[in-house]
Amino acid sequence: MFLNKFKPLTLTTTSTAIIYSRFYSATNKPPKHIFNLSQNIYDKPLRRVLFNVPGSDRRKIDKAIALSDKIDSIVLDLEDGVAINMKQQARDMIRESVVKDSFGKSELLVRINSVDSGLLESDIEALTPVHNYIDGLVIPKVEHPEQLRYITYLLRNQFGEQGASKLKFLGCIESAAGIVNLRDICRYNEKLFVGTSHSHSKSQLDALVFASEDYCADTGITRTPQATELLFARSSVVNHAIANGLQAIDMVCIDFKNHETLQKETREGIQLGFHGKQAIHPNQIDIICDSFRPSKEKFEFASKIVEQNDHHQSIGKGAFEVDGKMIDMPMVKWARNILSIESFYPPREN
Numbered sequence: 001m002f003l004n005k006f007k008p009l010t011l012t013t014t015s016t017a018i019i020y021s022r023f024y025s026a027t028n029k030p031p032k033h034i035f036n037l038s039q040n041i042y043d044k045p046l047r048r049v050l051f052n053v054p055g056s057d058r059r060k061i062d063k064a065i066a067l068s069d070k071i072d073s074i075v076l077d078l079e080d081g082v083a084i085n086m087k088q089q090a091r092d093m094i095r096e097s098v099v100k101d102s103f104g105k106s107e108l109l110v111r112i113n114s115v116d117s118g119l120l121e122s123d124i125e126a127l128t129p130v131h132n133y134i135d136g137l138v139i140p141k142v143e144h145p146e147q148l149r150y151i152t153y154l155l156r157n158q159f160g161e162q163g164a165s166k167l168k169f170l171g172c173i174e175s176a177a178g179i180v181n182l183r184d185i186c187r188y189n190e191k192l193f194v195g196t197s198h199s200h201s202k203s204q205l206d207a208l209v210f211a212s213e214d215y216c217a218d219t220g221i222t223r224t225p226q227a228t229e230l231l232f233a234r235s236s237v238v239n240h241a242i243a244n245g246l247q248a249i250d251m252v253c254i255d256f257k258n259h260e261t262l263q264k265e266t267r268e269g270i271q272l273g274f275h276g277k278q279a280i281h282p283n284q285i286d287i288i289c290d291s292f293r294p295s296k297e298k299f300e301f302a303s304k305i306v307e308q309n310d311h312h313q314s315i316g317k318g319a320f321e322v323d324g325k326m327i328d329m330p331m332v333k334w335a336r337n338i339l340s341i342e343s344f345y346p347p348r349e350n
Contacts, residue, residue, distance in 0.1 A: 115141075128159060
């Protein structure tokens with residue numbers, strides 16, 4: 001079709017629907033939420049706290065297990081938290097622990113070494129006998145979708161297709177290259193099985209994790225207590241994660257003895273849209289969890305909105321007033337998200 005270069009093509013709602021229907025016939029329907037993947041996030045379990053534990057330190061593993069009723073995700077680390085000469089000991093200890101120990105309701109993750117470290121293949125080999133005990137992998141230094149594709153193929157060769165596909169990926173964004181390539185990283189699976197029977201396989205990527213200190217080291221950014229220099233990177237991670245139906249996990253507060261700093265960082269992360277935060281010390285756990293719970297006032301306001309929306313929808317009214325504020329569908333969506341988060345907490349006392 002020839003288009004006059006002086007007359008831009010415009011698509012009406014009708015023409016857009018026609019084009020859309022040509023791509024997706026009645027026998028090839030698009031997946032649910034194809035245009036609004038952000039709502040998939042609220043179907044996922046909470047990851048308010050991603051607690052990192054060196055895989056070579058038995059005492060710290062035991063401490064994490066003792067606190068597992070408070071921790072959403074425990075990460076047994078094989079990467080930066082383990083010295084080079086302790087890597088094999090960490091592999092052995094993790095392999096023993098995931099079978100022998102009970103991690104309660106906590107999601108159990110293992111942070112492997114990066115693709116270019118020369119250590120990844122040994123990590124995967126060590127986990128092969130116990131992969132069914134693990135919920136997912138934290139993948140460090142993700143800069144390109146090919147890294148995730150390589151890990152996927154490696155897992156399938158070692159664990160088998162069924163064993164590999166059940167593992168969730170949490171990709172760590174730690175560099176300028178990682179930020180620049182976020183769009184392709186989030187969609188790495190689109191070219192994963194092209195030409196095979198698995199060309200529409202579901203992505204294993206479940207969350208993005210922002211690693212601030214590594215990012216600063218890579219870019220030369222000067223780290224400050226205000227963290228304004230990280231606003232672009234943090235917002236980029238959040239927006240790409242949410243646009244692709246992924247959770248976004250915020251940076252570690254390295255000043256772990258300063259509770260005021262941790263509270264400030266966590267509140268700012270929540271304001272930016274993060275769904276959780278990394279922790280490195282047990283004293284950080286309660287503060288982070290409490291910060292992510294909606295306030296009593298916010299919860300009660302959201303409850304009113306959802307309750308009154310049901311009533312007004314039944315009588316044909318799309319907009320209505322609650323506590324002096326005009327409410328329409330975006331506010332209803334916000335309220336439902338608040339109630340979804342609240343549902344993971346124990347009932348409030350009157």
